[in-house]
Amino acid sequence: MSLLEIKHLNKSYLLAGKERVPVLKDVNVKFESGEFVSILGESGSGKSTLMNIIGGMDSDYEGDVIIQGKSLHTMKEVEIDAYRKDKIGFIFQSFNLIPHLSVLENVMIAMQMTDHSTQERTQRAKEILTEIGLKDHLAKRPNQLSGGQKQRVAIARALSNNPDIILADEPTGSLDQETSEQILELLDSIAKKGVLIITVTHSQRVASFGSRIVSVEDGCIKEDQFLKERYLSVKETEEKKGKNLSFKASFKLAIKNMILNSKRNTLVAVGGAIGILSVILMLSLGNGITGYMNDQINSSLTPLLVDVVKPAKAADAGDQQQNGGPMQQISNEPFTEQDIVTVSGIKNVERVEKVITISGKNNMVFNDKNKVLSSVGTITDAIKAEDIEKGAMPVENEILLTVSFAKGLSSEETYPSLVGKKVHLYINEMNDQNRPVTVEADWVVSGIYKQEDRGPMSGSNAYTSFTTLENAYSKQGLTLQPTQLNAYAENINDVAGIKEVIKADGFQSSPLASIMERVTTYLKMASWVLSAIAGISLLVSGIMILVVLNISVVERTREIGILRAIGARKKDIRRIFFSESALLGLFSGLIAVVAAWIISLGLNTVLSNVFGVELIRLSATYLIFGLCVSTLISVVAGLIPSSKAAKLDPMESLRYE
């Protein structure tokens, strides 16, 4: 059994999709190990075509190529990949080294697809390179070498997987005579070890160096001359197990290539980052604004509280809408005892507070100072004990003053001393007969209350209990009726239900809270719309990455061909490009995340100086989301170029200039 037998090999190329042009015509030849064969022929006689078929790079032929008794036609694609990787070493006229890898890495790349450890691979590559005379050039790039040195690297790479056959397509074609001879000596020394060397040449001088010349003319074998005995030594064989290019190795390749094109890749990553960045910022801004609104609502309202008012009458409402908007649609119509019973009776209502705010008719006198008290309100749960600066909550016949009112009544410095002092209150009311009546009361200041500015809900200047006020009124024969009821739910989950019953009973829960809720909803919607618009830039960056990876595939067609020729599977090629797109996306995401963080810090500093609030709330979730989306987009955009790269025909890729 011969090492390599070619039987009735016919090959034609389809020209312009029409006629078939025959290139190889009934080639029959056998090769043995230890032979140094030169295929001699004119340019265009079909020598390279023959090499590609033997090398398993071209399966579109008729006839049989039988290697150690097994026909290539019967092998599956993976088996052919393995055959290329394990049995064949390819050497090209134009060296075909990978420019961004060092000499050592170029030799190791073929071994990367075997299951040898990195250490073993490095050692073997170094051994081969030393043997070949390149010991001092391991770290150089191909473009730092002479032609002869490059061809030595290519030979070392072909030898790295200990192949049975070395195919060299015009290995000395681009070398001067002296260097050519050195390379031929080198190939001869490899044949000596029992490897079959098949070289292609158009030079009679080069051809006569080997042990046998097969002359080809117009696709036919014209002559088969044996010049010397073949070397009879038996090649040491080794157990070989194929392996995929590991993820680590493919990432390494991807990183190398990204560094090689660092300017372009950085630009693309920055471009992609802008999309991600704007989405992150929009989401954070939306989050910040709605969060701020919620904080405002929560600090102004007690969550269990449902405030009940009487709805404005239709006529009133129409009037008021013009000047005050929906906030004013509350009537000041008081609640009757019956109303209070109704509200108290609602299921899950724990208790009901009577609330009234008396505005525009009060004066307070302390010593000889008489101040207008613009409004006095009732104590509710919204008044928090922790906001009392000095003193305590008012009990029977006591009143709580706000800091600003206390300052006016006393002075900027002495106002805390008001606590415990007696003040006199006048309220100018009308009785049932529309006659003016003055309600008077002597109350003790229970404390000073720090009132937060709550914008539209700013509250009163003084607070006392409803009963204290009621008692003062009844002394003048007046009944005080609440204009608002605060119903407290037993449980937060009951609030919505209570609100509904209240509506059904003909009352209205204060529109303020529901307006706030609605505003929050609008804001949320707005922030999603803004993010969606920002998302368009994501689409753009996805397309950009797609284009760049496509360009990268085109640029590296040759490299892909080389990798395929030395045994890389489609899967391995896909993996390299996949790694590259994932890396690009990750890189872009990282830029976006860092930029988002810096920008939000900057904007928040400005915002808090101007408005006193930090409106950009960047959460870790958004950052992780940004990273993931960026990587995902990139990987998806990379799918088409990666599979395009993997599908490239190795032979075509090598012909690519």
Ligand code: ADP
């Ligand atoms: P050699 O290596 O001996 O110079 P080749 O094997 O490269 O010759 O080419 C043999 C013939 O086949 C040439 O005429 C060439 O134009 C043709 N040929 C080679 N590759 C292709 C191809 N992919 N499509 C069409 N014709 C091709």
Ligand code: MG
């Ligand atoms: Mg050729």
